[in-house]
């Protein structure tokens with residue numbers, strides 16, 4: 001009987017934790033619909049109204065940790081607000097697992113893009129336009145690099161200073177297995193970080209994991225920061 005009681009208790013707990021996120025809606029459509037750069041955008045909508053987070057992965061196709069993390073994020077369940085996720089924003093680069101294919105320019109040097117430009121400029125224009133229309137509270141831009149230790153990059157802290165401190169504090173205190181975590185505040189011209197934060201006045205945090213680490217640890221780092229952001233905006237409670 002005692003065992004049965006425990007089982008029922010566990011089942012009730014499982015039901016209640018699931019119940020919290022019941023009503024999460026997952027929707028999707030594609031950007032660049034009529035082109036070879038067609039790629040899905042996913043919407044994760046909590047039952048209650050709340051903040052909006054825009055997550056972008058695959059701006060560089062060889063940065064697998066960020067792409068895999070974005071694929072996990074699009075399946076999350078939340079209580080409040082909306083997460084918009086483009087896991088493979090440069091689908092050609094992602095297919096080839098290259099930073100950018102030889103027939104394209106670097107997407108992260110071409111924001112805000114051009115409506116009648118090259119394929120890369122058109123792609124940048126469409127992503128930038130989506131962010132402009134959606135007006136998210138924050139954009140999280142998922143990347144990886146090889147020559148530096150893991151870091152976040154932010155251009156200005158417009159209203160997110162405490163979030164930045166929270167992330168840096170957690171990473172430096174080794175909440176997850178991460179060494180030499182650092183931060184930078186000078187994103188390059190044409191990057192989504194610089195252009196969106198300066199022209200649209202929407203804060204952007206770029207996450208850079210270290211490609212020399214194990215893939216699983218890199219994905220975990222991205223997920224850990226995303227969860228910190230969700231908690232900061234109280235989207236999970």
Ligand SMILES: [Zn+2]
Pocket residue numbers: 059060063143144
């Ligand atoms: Zn990158």
